Amino acid sequence: MSLVVVANREPLRREGDGWVPAVGGLATALLPVLERRGGAWVAWGEKDAGSLPLLHYPPAAPRFAVHRLFLPPREVAGSYHGMANRTLWPLAHYLLDRVEIRRDFLTAYRSTNRRFAEAVLSLWDDPHIPVWVQDYHLMLVPALLRAARPQGRIGFFWHIPWPPPEVWQVLPWLEELLAGVLGADLVGLHTAEYVDNFLATCRLLPGAVVRGQRVLWQGRAVRVEAHPIGIDTARFRRWAAEPRIRERAARLRRAAGGRFVLVGVDRLDYTKGIPERLAAWERLLEQHPQWRGQATLYQIAVPSRTRLESYRQLKRRVDEQVGRINGAFMQDGWLPVRYLYRAFPPQELVAFYLAADVALVTPLRDGMNLVAQEYAWVTENGVLVLSNLAGAAAVLPEALRVNPYDVDGLAETLHGILASLAEGRGRRTWEARRAALKERVAALDVHGWAARFLASLEQAPAVPAGPPRRSAAAPGAATAAPEGPLGGGSPGGSA
Known part of the structure; x- marks a missing residue:
């Protein structure tokens, strides 16, 4: 074992009698890394974790194991559906009117984080093996691991936006969450802006000292670095060359029935800007009728968080928009919007990328957005429109x-x-943009991203570890947990 990945979401999903790679940005990014390096992935086993606590993958020649945690339904409701999705997610995306502050969410979140930490400790017997904790679901895990393995190599990566401190200050438990993250040796974020915001937020934590891109905390120096994530370029290149995928792309263009194809690929989430995009599409068809019958938008909306009422409301809104646009402008079998409410495996998305003259990646806020990179890498003649x-x-x-x-x-x-595509204007400019984008995506390749982060994690700390000092937030975290090695109960069906 050379790496332990800790993430809320499993990297595999059941399909028929077997398991296949999951659909989603984190799994897409990290699964090939773990396949290459070997090791373990600790995750919430959403279904059947009690009866199937361990998976080996790939089945024919296993390279890593998935340790699947059982989480009690009430804890899932408070920690995942509550704290993660109704508090931290909207807060990180600057949508403060959607943030719910509830102490029962925090109680469940503490308990879930302790279960994850115990599951890691049950299989992490060599502190030289790096542990890489992922994202906002598990902010307390690094400090819990640090308390049990003071000399361990612990990394933490934040995959969504990190807003400025004035946004974080609405959260009553900010100090506890920051202290949790600062249990890591290295904190990674996607961009320099997020790094600056994180460091500024750490200045709110009593006892923390920010020096350059380091946070001095409890006798250690925690490094904070920008590590923009990429895609598995080799895999996407291989898929784009498959005859089956290319024929599928040709069929998509024929089915569109017009001259131009545009595509949007998103989870159905209020941060992705789908209603605003559809409104712009409707406005285009109203004000520039020459594109009616000539341009078709394929909008893929992957179902997401369907248990939450805000997401059900979003689906109703999008359904109504699509119906209104198609009802107003459809003609002779042409639909202005072909709306696909379902998930597609990554290789199937490549067909849409190849078919599309334009990709619309227009989230209201996004940590990175790998669809932008996937399209830029795969397209042969297309234009990437990207939210700033x-x-x-x-x-x-x-x-x-x-x-x-x-x-x-x-x-x-x-x-x-x-208009420029129809008239053949700016061809060299578009070609130059595409070539430059492909070079950038190649440099961001997911294997390079992981290698750079892990190489930085494995560097010796700049400040030797000293005796741990209890933070102002630690007492609240410690008193909230039931009995167990970490004060947090058993991991429930892990290793």
Whole structure:
């Protein structure tokens, strides 16, 4: 074993009688890393974890094991559906009107984090093996691991935006959460902006001292670095060359029935800007009728968090928009929006990328957005339209950047792109942009991302570890947990 990944979500999903890679940004990014390095992935086993606590993958020649935790339903409701999805997620995306502050969420979150920490400790017997904790679901895990393995190599990566401190200050438990993250040796975020915001937020933590890109905390120096994530470029290149995928792309273009194809690929989440995008599409067809019958938008919306009422409301809104646009503008079998409410495996998405003249990646806020990189890497003749509020905008400057809130501006941008493509104008400019984007995506390759982060994690700490000092937030975390090696109960069906 050379690596332990700790993440809320499993990297595999059941399909028929077997298991296949899960759909989603984190699994897409980290699964190939673990396949290459070997090791373990500790995750919440959403289904059947009690009867199937351990999976080996790939089945024919296993490279890693998935240790699947059982979490009590009430804890899932408070920690995952509550603290993670109704508190931390909207807060990190600057949507403060959606943030719910509930102490029962925090209690469940503490308990879940302790279960994860215990599961890791049950299989982590060599402190030289790095442990890589992922994302906002598990902010307390690094400090819990540090308390049990003071000399361990612990990394933490934050995959969503890290907003400035004035946003975080609405959260009553900020100090406890920050102290949890600072149990790591290295904290990674996608962009320099997020790093600056994180360091500024740490200045709010009593006892923390920020020096450059380090936070001095409890006798240690925690390094904070930008490590923009990438995609598995070799895998996407291979998929793009498959005859089956290319024929599928040709069928998608024929089915569209017009001259131009545009595509949007998103989880159905209120941060992704789908209603605003559809409003811009509707505005384009209203104000520039020459594109009716000529341009089709494929909008893929992957079902997400369907138990939450806010997400059900979003689906109703999007359904109504699609129905209104298609009802107003459809003609002779042409639909302006082909709406696909389902998940597609990554190789199937490649067909949409190859088919599309334009990709619309217009989230209202996004940590990175790998769809932007996937499209930029795969497309042969397309234009990437990218929100200036996505982390990807910082690493893909040659994309055509837009303000996702500016419906009229986005509509006019699309009109300009379609006109230039129809008239053959700016061909060399588009070609130069595509070539530059491909170079950037190649440099961001997911294996390089993981190698760079892990190489930095394995560096010797700049400040020797000293005796741990209890933070102001630690007492609250300690008193909330039931009995167990960490004060947190058993991991429930892990190793």
